[in-house]
Every structure is written in C-alpha cells, then in structure tokens.
C-alpha cells in the first residue's frame with residue numbers, strides 16, 4: 406500500500422482552497438480538486454511528503470483511510486475497523502486519535518474518538534495476532550471528522566501544523582499565521598523582482614514569507630514531519646526530496662525586503678524571527694511611524710496587515726492610520742499597496758479604490774485583501 410497511489414487531503418483555511426489547489430497543481434499533482442476547507446489529490450506517500458515540504462498555505466496533509474456515511478456509532482465502528490490500518494501502521498505505532506463533529510447525528514467528539522480508537526485497536530490486534538499494542542513506536546495521528554453525517558478518518562503526515570515553519574517561537578500581538586502570510590504574498594502578485602516593504606511589519610511574518618518565496622525556499626525545509634519517521638517509508642527518496650529542496654534555496658535571489666513598525670517590542674520579535682529563519686542580513690527592519698515613512702526605492706510593493714481596530718487599538722486610531730495610506734503611496738510614485746483588514750470601510754476611510762479584492766479569514770475574522 407505504501408507504494409501505491411493513495412488519496413490525500415490538504416486542509417486549508419476558508420478562502421485559501423483555490424490557492425492551495427494551484428500550489429498542488431504546480432507541484433505536479435494534476436488531479437488536485439478543491440473542496441470546502443481542503444484540496445483532494447492522489448499521490449504515493451513519498452510524493453505526498455513533497456507536498457508537506459513545499460505547500461505554503463495549507464494547514465495539514467492527511468492520508469484518507471476511510472470515508473462514509475455514519476449516523477450511528479456502530480456504523481462508525483465498522484467503517485474504521487474495515488480500513489487498511491495494518492498496511493500502513495506497524496504493530497508498535499503510537500495512535501492518538503483526535504476528532505471533530507459538525508451538523509451530524511453523532512455530535513459527541515469524545516465518543517467518536519473512543520469508538521475510532523476501539524475499532525482501530527481491534528483491527529490492529531486482529532491483523533498482528535496480538536493481545537497487546539505497545540504504542541511505543543512512531544506517531545500516527547488519527548483524526549475522525551464528521552460533517553453532515555459523513556465521516557472522514559485520516560492519518561496526519563505533518564505532526565505540527567504546516568504553519569509551524571520553525572522560525573516563529575515568540576508571538577507578538579495579533580500576528581498573522583505563516584500560511585496566511587504566504588497566501589497574501591501570492592495574492593499580492595509580487596514576483597520577487599521589485600522591493601517589498603511592510604510598513605506595519607509587527608513580528609515580521611509577511612517579510613519572512615515573502616523572502617522565502619523569492620529565494621525559492623521550501624516552507625518546511627528546516628522542520629521535521631511525522632511521516633518521515635513512519636515505518637516502511639522510502640528514506641532514500643525522502644532524503645533526495647529534501648536535498649533537492651536545499652539545492653533550490655538561493656538567498657541571493659531575495660531583492661530588497663524591509664519592514665517598519667512603530668513598536669520597538671514588535672521589532673525585537675521580528676529580528677529574532679528573521680534570525681531564526683536564517684535571513685539575517687536579507688531583511689531590514691526599523692522603527693518608523695507609517696506617517697513619516699519615506700523610502701529611497703522605487704516600484705515598491707507595500708504589503709501589510711495593519712491594525713483592524715478590533716484587536717489592537719481602537720477604531721478611530723486605526724482609521725487615522727488608514728488615512729495615511731494614500732499619502733504613503735503618493736510619496737512613493739510607481740508603488741502599489743496591498744492591505745488585509747477586517748474593517749469594512751477601509752476604502753472609504755483611506756480614500757482609495759481597490760483594483761482587486763479577495764475575501765478571506767485571518768483566524769476567525771472575516772477580512773478583505775485589497776490591492777491598490
């Protein structure tokens with residue numbers, strides 16, 4: 406089974422499924438198909454590991470082990486028990502089970518987890534002809550998700566979610582998730598051939614993701630994935646995929662990428678993250694109020710996640726900042742601005758009309774990403 410084509414799901418935040426699908430197509434997964442909150446594709450486990458390493462805006466890559474309608478615990482039990490667990494999991498696999506239920510008859514997450522575990526253990530004991538499963542081996546995270554009475558039982562290849570690139574260990578206030586930041590870099594249309602500046606850079610996430618993109622750095626290059634420790638994986642092939650990604654990474658391709666912020670604490674975090682991302686000397690950050698910002702470069706792509714007036718500061722303060730966006734553009738002729746905010750009146754307050762708008766979520770907040 407490990408060498409055959411299997412079905413995978415790359416999960417993504419609402420609004421990012423299309424981008425995630427495009428990334429998968431570009432990586433060569435020709436049958437990638439967007440669904441609500443995820444993209445489905447077929448691949449071998451080795452190929453799916455490449456997706457883990459390279460996807461920039463997906464949250465997780467999951468191997469689908471079973472899917473079907475479940476309106477009773479018995480149906481869920483039978484569905485899980487019949488899945489080919491022992492073809493993937495070794496006898497000593499650690500098998501934690503997580504779960505989610507929405508709009509279904511089975512709404513107790515705890516019970517669904519317990520039923521899944523019971524069925525899985527019964528399958529494994531039967532397949533390995535044993536009365537004990539030590540669970541001392543590599544981790545195979547199982548997840549049972551019920552939605553509209555359809556159960557999807559998966560194995561998580563990632564371990565930590567894909568936004569954990571390994572560089573962000575200190576969180577500032579209202580930071581953007583790495584996966585969301587990578588999506589904004591894509592949506593901005595920036596191709597890495599002009600300067601990029603974030604005038605409200607906070608802890609530097611947008612800058613780091615932009616620099617990674619310009620340098621062709623696989624987002625997961627320096628982190629580990631659970632699937633790399635799975636029994637029976639083709640370790641030579643996985644090593645080759647990592648080596649190829651290392652070869653493609655070229656920091657010399659990074660053009661001028663810089664950021665500024667009014668908060669010294671945020672900048673301290675940004676510098677730490679930049680260092681941890683291995684980008685010291687490649688990204689410049691400095692303290693400056695957006696109102697006073699004036700850069701020597703031309704053709705700048707200003708890409709930013711300013712305060713929304715919901716989580717940081719009050720609305721009036723953030724609106725006074727929005728009013729400074731147009732003067733910022735006027736001070737930098739030939740430059741463009743890309744902004745994400747949940748404030749519905751950004752265009753009116755800033756006196757700017759978006760050329761393009763995309764609706765997406767930053768955490769739980771519904772936002773617009775606008776290009777000017």
Ligand SMILES: C[S@@+](CC[C@H](N)C(=O)[O-])C[C@H]1O[C@@H](n2cnc3c(N)ncnc32)[C@H](O)[C@@H]1O
Pocket residue numbers: 577578579580581582604605606607608609610611665666667668671693694695696710711712713717726
């Ligand atoms: C939502 S946070 C940005 C988060 C950032 N994208 C990250 O991932 O950490 C907004 C940032 O705008 C900064 N800010 C607020 N008013 C500003 C001003 N007048 N000039 C520059 N930065 C400002 C805040 O200090 C804060 O770091």
